[in-house]
Amino acid sequence: MQFELMASMMCADYGNLEKEVKELTAGGIDSFHIDIMDGRYVPNFAMSLNDMKYIAKESPKPLDVHMMIEHPNNRIDLFLSNLRKEDTVYIHPEAEYHPSTTLQSIINAGMIPGIAINPGTSVETVMEMLRIVKKVLVMSVNPGNAGQMYLPYVGRKITKLLALKEDMDFEIYWDGACSADKIIEFAPKGVKGFVLGTTLLFGKDKPYGETLNNIRELKF
Numbered sequence: 001m002q003f004e005l006m007a008s009m010m011c012a013d014y015g016n017l018e019k020e021v022k023e024l025t026a027g028g029i030d031s032f033h034i035d036i037m038d039g040r041y042v043p044n045f046a047m048s049l050n051d052m053k054y055i056a057k058e059s060p061k062p063l064d065v066h067m068m069i070e071h072p073n074n075r076i077d078l079f080l081s082n083l084r085k086e087d088t089v090y091i092h093p094e095a096e097y098h099p100s101t102t103l104q105s106i107i108n109a110g111m112i113p114g115i116a117i118n119p120g121t122s123v124e125t126v127m128e129m130l131r132i133v134k135k136v137l138v139m140s141v142n143p144g145n146a147g148q149m150y151l152p153y154v155g156r157k158i159t160k161l162l163a164l165k166e167d168m169d170f171e172i173y174w175d176g177a178c179s180a181d182k183i184i185e186f187a188p189k190g191v192k193g194f195v196l197g198t199t200l201l202f203g204k205d206k207p208y209g210e211t212l213n214n215i216r217e218l219k220f
């Protein structure tokens, strides 16, 4: 079964970032998920513009830039000017007065536009934006921290999005507490990719390549 695996780099060993990026690249990761936080939209600080630039320099793999910041429109050009056509930028619609303006800037710059949907945000709230994005990142934990519990009510939202995607042009991605049983349940239903953090990939005393191979060989 074809699905994408992304590494949540806020969970990586920052003291050995070069080694982490090289091992994940060699191990077959599909892209690097970079959580940009401002300590306001979410109660944490994670990665920065410089971390994003460093990872882009160290690996040819695409980046998923997840903007967990207030008013991303004020800072979007800084990020877009350092990205490539194959990179995705996700914004949180709640963080902006006019989120479609920000999405249009991402589209105009040639990157892949995405929205991230918080557990408490309904599909109906973001319906019009589903028509202009290519990717929808469904948060199955509240944004800001790795290592949280999966929130089961998010499953219903994914079911709704899967039905809508039949008539629209976006793919669904999973972010937060992603475990093997969630991949087994949701990949066959059509979820296109999974962000891997502390639950499945990091801090496991196992080479990343081995973990990624094990996930790709899961029995469906």
Ligand SMILES: O=C(CO)[C@H](O)[C@H](O)COP(=O)(O)O
Pocket: 008, 011, 033, 035, 141, 142, 143, 144, 145, 146, 147, 148, 175, 176, 177, 178, 195, 196, 197, 198, 199, 200
């Ligand atoms: O978006 C995130 C936090 O807001 C992280 O990417 C994600 O939570 C990491 O995965 P895990 O939950 O398995 O540690």
